[in-house]
Amino acid sequence: MIRSSAFANKSYAILGLARSGMATLDALHASGARILAWDAREDLRQKASEKAIIADPLEVDLSDYDAVVVSPGVPLNTHPIRDKASDDGVPIIGDIELFAQARRSLPPHRVVGITGTNGKSTTTALIHHIIQSAALPTHMGGNIGLPILSQSPLPAGGVYVLELSSYQIDLTYSLDCDISVLLNISPDHLDRYDSFNAYAASKARLFDMTSAEHKAIISGTDEKSQLIIGYLREEGRIDDIVDLSGATAAGQENWPSLQGPHNLENAITAACVAEKLGISQKQISAAIESFRGLAHRMERVAEQDGVLFINDSKATNPASTGPALGAYPKIHWIVGGLPKSDDLKECEAFFGNVVQAYTIGDAGPMFGNLLEPHMSVDPCEMMLTAVQHAAANAQPGEVVLLSPACASFDQFKDFEARGECFRCAVNSVIENNLVGTATGGSVS
Template sequence: MIPVRGFENATVAVLGLGRSGLTAARALHAGGAHVVVWDDGAKGREGGEAEGFEVRDLTREGALDGVATLVTSPGIPHLYPAPHPAIRAAWEAGVAVDNDIGLFFRSLGHDGEAPRVVCITGSNGKSTTSALLHHVLAQAGRQAHLAGNIGRGVLDLDPLGEADIVVLELSSYQTDLARSLTPDVCVFTNLSPDHLDRHGGPGGYFAAKRRLFAEGGPERAVIGVDENEGRYLANQMSEAPGDDRVIRVSLGKLSGPGWQVTARKGWLAEMRKGRQVASVDLRDIPGLPGRHNHQNACCAWAAARTLGLAPREIEAGLRSYPGLPHRSQRIAERAGVTFVNDSKATNVDAAAQALQAFKRIRWICGGLMKEGGLESLQPHFGTVAKAYVIGREAAAFAVALGPDIEAEVCTDMAVAVARAASEAEAGDVVLLAPAAASFDQYDNFEKRGEDFAACVTALDI
């Protein structure tokens, strides 16, 4: 555990007692703070009390008297659609509001030399890019740690030294509020509409991502430039056309003298000062199928290069990467039919990428539709032989897919898997890529993916 510094003998309040909240409370206590905690749920409060923390209703008048800082969990709204009452009370009392990411950066270097920190954000691909970079570093013999929105809670890491490299996946919920951000390398994968209610619209969502770069002041920035927001951010971060502090990443062709990593038709190419310095054929790497994973590979490649790895080291790591659960994860192959779990495709952009990764698809989709509808998926229906729709509102979801795709309302996963498998032919891919949130039927996307895998295992083929 990393003890949080700067609050010795001070009272710090922790709001929300999930994984990050409890870890923050422990780390604050380890650093000498007096910690009071609160959770809106009785189970969370019982967990805090069981660990010996003072449980205090932070929404009660006067509860924040004498409190130096309020540390909130990322899932708790602090601005949109409405601030939590305890956060509103902190504003009125003049109490600073922070999160575990801010505490982590605040505490770096207090016990010796600080590690190097790579922060990865974006709408899609940040989990795969983070896990892939961590794998590449570990395979190359570096002391790498994976944390943040993936892996361990950031404050749950063991004390770190200058030989360590921390790879942090950060969501917009985390970057939006952290009061201290001092990464060495920042990665922006891409941007598509998501979490708009939490950020008050697309501008607020992008601003939360941009904050990591603008306030973080990284030594190097790896930026996907296939959307306007990425191009804008790259322009903001660079001082001249050849400024190699910014590495532009694209699935198309880039020009200019700067540092670039692209993946066109499955070939990764690294360009510096107008010359190609490395290339890799990504098409035969089983853990990285499809264009979206080729973009992830480019981002991980660029970050690894900034950390001093040679092209041959990175290529070896890419080829040995096993993939992440629920992200283009190959579950099984039966009678020539491949079953792929991409339950993490919780929005239409991620689902569109999944639909482009395979040639003939039996598509399992559905769940809680997000803002914006499904129209942007329609150009990618050419690879879909048939859709099998799940979710409590499966019929409405099937209608929203439009008339250009055959869709069968299945409602539950077992029916969808059985129907898709029975109609699939050799060479087909049965793909779970929901294009929707999971909360109508599952606790999270992981549970949905696990159900898909269990249904595939239970098939009698």
């Protein structure tokens, strides 16, 4: 884990003891800090009791504490800890801010920070893969993989690659990334922000923390991303600003795990970051070709009788699903869940690639009404039904794609559980030889 003299003899209150919270507890304790900790779950409180005072920070005088460290999952717009900390005059921070404060005590290194609405995890993992392939020491963390504080410090010359959600940026004040990356901005998580503008401003704060001598890379063609580029250039504080919104690249046919226009943008961005890190073009190209992708993100689950099954359960909004539909010419599209919007406008450009849609979840009836003027729709409601019908209808050369354009919480605990359900259903139809078995028209 990361230990730092920056935390020694200081006092911290930790709210939330899930993965990042427990990693924070361990790192602070090992660094000689005094800790108060709390979580709604009794088992987690018990687990923390040997290293911290167990008490609810809402019921304790926090004025002598150096900070309240909260989980990114704590909704600061509604949780009373915000007012309590303000009243007691103590800042609210997250584990990424603690990492930023610890950097001075770590061996010389660089940090790449990646934010955006869609594509963060894939781009982060791809950058990490390229760095690893170039034999440079590297860790991946933040909103992906292991909490950064739980990982051992890198040797000199290492590169920390951090996926940063808006929630994490909200809790961070001094993370000066050597390379700050913004992929795109579209409406999302608006239950946590007063407006879309406020959400975009949260993303933009990554650049507010970036020093003049460091680098800013922005790839989004959307309005908010372009406004941020314009602002950064007008401000003139950061010397090296790269706009990738019009960039192109050849060779995507050789990247099996990076199909679709969105993954082309992710690969272009990752290659630009790697180039800024001094990695050769030859090393970058070879690493992109060998990248195997992430689970639930345009993941190739199986291929049977010429039909490809793709798990894109991570596509939790239409802006993420649209490019997925652009990845293949003939798609049996499984769509639906807990909707984040009442339209599919960001998918419309790719409707011509859809052979048939199979709706599931709460959004099923609404999406069915939206899609019926454009394509055949099979109202399935449940995942297994949708996979069975899509597999039966699919012909060689076609794709069965789960890309829900919705959150998962109507039927599943998270998008990972939804993706695993899809995987199990695909295995079932393959084992039972149900691929391409429809006769006399589509199964419905």
